[in-house]
Amino acid sequence: MRRIDVIGIGIGVFAAGGLLYLVFAWAGLDGLSAGIWSQVVFVAGLLGWTATYVVRAASKKMTYYQQLEDYEEAVLQKRLEEMSPDELAALQAEVEKERLEEAQAGDK
Structure with missing residues (x-):
């Protein structure tokens, strides 16, 4: 993976986090709750991605x-x-x- 790809993915994740925060805020949550729930979604996604990596590494796929x-x-x-x-x-x-x-x- 090239360096520009990593930078692009980082910017995309950052923008997705902001968009997710705005969606939660638009849904009626206050700023603190919207921030917490957007973090919950991102941590769950990160844990899921890590789990798929561990499974692929363990099964040598x-x-x-x-x-x-x-x-x-x-x-x-x-x-x-x-x-x-x-x-x-x-x-x-x-x-x-x-x-x-x-x-x-x-x-x-």
């Missing part, structure tokens, strides 16, 4: 993790494409051998 996963998949795909048929057959035999060993270990 963030952009960084997705990019890392895509990169690792692309690297593995490229390595598979570069392998000769003999190397692929050897790799497949090794994978099958490991699967059988795991299955036998699970049966015990």
Whole structure:
């Protein structure tokens, strides 16, 4: 995110707070109550936004993790494409051998 974007978002949030205050004042609340309720709305919004961030971070649904996963998949795909048929057959035999060993270990 660029610096100008952050400045724009800050100004937008500031303007939204003022507008929310005016809406509460227009609805009949006195200045103090309108200020308190506009703060309540903004704190609730901030807590909700923070909760979504925590959930995304905990479940690894963030952009960084997705990019890392895509990169690792692309690297593995490229390595598979570069392998000769003999190397692929050897790799497949090794994978099958490991699967059988795991299955036998699970049966015990």
